[in-house]
Amino acid sequence: MKRSPTVRLTILNLLCIGALLTLGFAPFADGDETYWERQLRLRGKMNLPVRAIVQAKYTSCGEAVITMAYNYAYPEEQVTEQEVIDFALAEGYYIEDEAPFTSPEDMVKIADHFAETVSSGTVQTADEALELLTQKLTNGDPLIIDILARLDDPDSGAHFVVVTGLTIDPKNPNKTRIHFNDPLTGTNRSAYWLGIEGVWHAWQNNGDPGGSGWWMMIPSP
Numbered sequence: 263m264k265r266s267p268t269v270r271l272t273i274l275n276l277l278c279i280g281a282l283l284t285l286g287f288a289p290f291a292d293g294d295e296t297y298w299e300r301q302l303r304l305r306g307k308m309n310l311p312v313r314a315i316v317q318a319k320y321t322s323c324g325e326a327v328i329t330m331a332y333n334y335a336y337p338e339e340q341v342t343e344q345e346v347i348d349f350a351l352a353e354g355y356y357i358e359d360e361a362p363f364t365s366p367e368d369m370v371k372i373a374d375h376f377a378e379t380v381s382s383g384t385v386q387t388a389d390e391a392l393e394l395l396t397q398k399l400t401n402g403d404p405l406i407i408d409i410l411a412r413l414d415d416p417d418s419g420a421h422f423v424v425v426t427g428l429t430i431d432p433k434n435p436n437k438t439r440i441h442f443n444d445p446l447t448g449t450n451r452s453a454y455w456l457g458i459e460g461v462w463h464a465w466q467n468n469g470d471p472g473g474s475g476w477w478m479m480i481p482s483p
Contacts, residue, residue: 308399312330312443314443314449318347323423325350331479334404353372365472366473381481407423426450439454
């Protein structure tokens, strides 16, 4: 697959993005380079230590990823997935047996109840999306995105995950990989960014109302 010069430039620029790091990691004295940026530059890989959990219900992936992201941002104020589910059920933001179960719009409402600050938006292109992921991740903040339950199956249904990191090969942009916590398995997985079975394709084509390119972040206070 041929990539545009912009895509290649974006990949190369990933290794020189500076941002303030949260969660107690201090910037290195050498300029404004942060711990996670340094990991990406030296190792070609960075992955935030967000604890993965298995979703409590078959359709509660949204509530599970909010729990993961919140507990990473607020380590002193942990919540359980059941607490998130109970609130979402009471407010009508989560319907266990009716798709989309929890919509992207309602995900923001749920997160806003628990967190001091919630950011969300949409991305339109692979370049924009990868730039966003890299900026937020090297800043120490994981992102929630809406993809497919099985990346190789367009009929598998929409599925929320927590993006935790990425692996870069500046010599081959097609080998860029995204690391994410999957609440369906309770593990940290990785998949290629590009291609018909890649994260970007699944992010664009998840089928959720307002889900194409949608993202949400619970930043550390």
